[in-house]
Amino acid sequence: MPPCCAGPGHSVRIAPTEDLTPKCQAEKVGWFTKTKESIVPSNLWTKCQKCEEAIYSKDLAKAAWVCPKCSHHFRISVHDRIELLLDERSWQELNAHIKTADPLKFHALTSYDERVKKAVQKTSANEAISTGLGTLEGFPLAVGIFNFDFMGGSMGSAVGEKIVRLVDEAIRLRRPLLIVSCSGGARMDEGVLSLMQMVKTSQAIARLSRERLPFLSMLTDPTTGGVTASFAMLGDVILAEPGALIGFAGPRVIEQTIKETLPEGFQRAEFLLETGLIDMIVSRKDCRATLAKLLRFFSAPAHHAPHAEGPSNGSDVSTAF
Amino acid sequence: METYSNLTPWQTTQLARHPRRPLTLDYIGNCFEDFVELRGGRQWPDDNSVVAGLALFHKEPVVVVGHQKGRDTKENIFRNFGMPHPEGYRKALRVMKLANKFRRPIITFIDTPGAYPGMEAEERGQAEAIARNIMEMTFLKVPIIVVVIGEGGSGGAVALGVGDAVLMLEHAIYSVISPEGCASILWRDPSKAEEAALALKLTARDLLELKVIDELIEEPLGGAHRDFHATASRVSAAIARHLEPLKELPSEELFQRRLEKYRRMGVYTEDLQ
Ligand SMILES: [Zn+2]
Numbered sequence: 001m002p003p004c005c006a007g008p009g010h011s012v013r014i015a016p017t018e019d020l021t022p023k024c025q026a027e028k029v030g031w032f033t034k035t036k037e038s039i040v041p042s043n044l045w046t047k048c049q050k051c052e053e054a055i056y057s058k059d060l061a062k063a064a065w066v067c068p069k070c071s072h073h074f075r076i077s078v079h080d081r082i083e084l085l086l087d088e089r090s091w092q093e094l095n096a097h098i099k100t101a102d103p104l105k106f107h108a109l110t111s112y113d114e115r116v117k118k119a120v121q122k123t124s125a126n127e128a129i130s131t132g133l134g135t136l137e138g139f140p141l142a143v144g145i146f147n148f149d150f151m152g153g154s155m156g157s158a159v160g161e162k163i164v165r166l167v168d169e170a171i172r173l174r175r176p177l178l179i180v181s182c183s184g185g186a187r188m189d190e191g192v193l194s195l196m197q198m199v200k201t202s203q204a205i206a207r208l209s210r211e212r213l214p215f216l217s218m219l220t221d222p223t224t225g226g227v228t229a230s231f232a233m234l235g236d237v238i239l240a241e242p243g244a245l246i247g248f249a250g251p252r253v254i255e256q257t258i259k260e261t262l263p264e265g266f267q268r269a270e271f272l273l274e275t276g277l278i279d280m281i282v283s284r285k286d287c288r289a290t291l292a293k294l295l296r297f298f299s300a301p302a303h304h305a306p307h308a309e310g311p312s313n314g315s316d317v318s319t320a321f
Numbered sequence: 322m323e324t325y326s327n328l329t330p331w332q333t334t335q336l337a338r339h340p341r342r343p344l345t346l347d348y349i350g351n352c353f354e355d356f357v358e359l360r361g362g363r364q365w366p367d368d369n370s371v372v373a374g375l376a377l378f379h380k381e382p383v384v385v386v387g388h389q390k391g392r393d394t395k396e397n398i399f400r401n402f403g404m405p406h407p408e409g410y411r412k413a414l415r416v417m418k419l420a421n422k423f424r425r426p427i428i429t430f431i432d433t434p435g436a437y438p439g440m441e442a443e444e445r446g447q448a449e450a451i452a453r454n455i456m457e458m459t460f461l462k463v464p465i466i467v468v469v470i471g472e473g474g475s476g477g478a479v480a481l482g483v484g485d486a487v488l489m490l491e492h493a494i495y496s497v498i499s500p501e502g503c504a505s506i507l508w509r510d511p512s513k514a515e516e517a518a519l520a521l522k523l524t525a526r527d528l529l530e531l532k533v534i535d536e537l538i539e540e541p542l543g544g545a546h547r548d549f550h551a552t553a554s555r556v557s558a559a560i561a562r563h564l565e566p567l568k569e570l571p572s573e574e575l576f577q578r579r580l581e582k583y584r585r586m587g588v589y590t591e592d593l594q
Contacts, residue, residue, distance in 0.1 A: 103588035108507035157587030228448035249438030
């Protein structure tokens, strides 16, 4: 299996995050899924993917989708992420109307067009990233949040364009940038144009960097392929959620290449911390406070040494990296 | 493959990987003079799937960097089939920064199945190495000419592929994923590689149409390996033609043009319905 930047890596069960209104719950009581050992109500209870504990979904939602028994971090929706990170009612979405145009008229077993339509239906979003403005503990931010439910969070032309425009806004408003990644990589259905989004988005970070605006990159489970190999690894600070799978090649591709089984924990956030590739692991309950600390550091007025050059040409930025 | 004028994308893929196809060091030997290889990436270990060094191009000092495949099994094992580890990309970057420091143009040759997907590569930060090269190449203050000579395999190619002019040989390919990889994921059947090659639009003509490359360099009848000298002189002429006007540009203008070039890439709609 040849290496690549594309492809949905991993099929992980998605926690039911949308159906928790009291009305839905009332309707869904009594819907049961039969498994070998036990009977688990499909929506009222959620089984932890890691420790297999059945948890009352309402409690799980209250705990920001972190297993109370083993601390496993479930994947969460864009909506939940906004609620978790941003100040109430501060989110203002940008460029939600940007969609793919199927540049290759791509058709595999089904057409790309159909796959996109299904993803739009499933997520009520037009693309695999939501971008916008908001505040975190009062700090104004430009924010991008990937949606894994939308074609594995894959990056095509629309995702690339939305990131670039988000960076434009960050620069215009002099705001730090936060991107919460969750992606299998570049979207195959747009071929080489998806590949070029790696350059396009990394160059947006290059511009941000020249403006001396911080980029906080948060990696969640999973972040792989062309997203990791571009903007996501270019954060001034790189944070990761506990247990997140982070890498270039997906584990299956590596296993096929080396013809061995990967050791437990390989490519997990904890491993990347040990190898020095990320700066910290933040649990969901601490992430808001940690980000606020970072933002306090970055938003203080810059210290100017008497001999320092003005920031106008940014000539020293490249070597600073 | 009797006639080469109407190859299918899958046939083109075979030709791009042809065992006798000219490799980076062949072009370096033919289009450049006084090549001095610099093997030290100042990282452990040296990565032989990437070659980098100083050379003269039309009597002017330049820096050359490229992926290097092998000709036979022994060579391919030495070159890791042209699939770099992070230290290969970091070596390339070190030498490109040398070009930056001494204001020499950079010419890169792309020919890789992809970045190596192994354990050590992951441990040492394959993704970070690729990302960093993309960003740093954007910042370099000297002209960069990229020539895709064989396989442009995904992020592993892009890591040496950010430039002011991207040229591509007629029977080279450049893709987000190999046809085999795409077939096994989207068709769930690796034998559908031929269909995937067609769907991915990975030929030089496709890329010209998608505005991802700036020039298609025609190959002699039968492919580059049938008449290497003719191919090399066309490559050399194309590099010179693109390099000349770039040499006049101030570095800030180079930077801005590089941003505009890639910003335009991609197709999307903004319909409000
Ligand atoms: Zn658990």
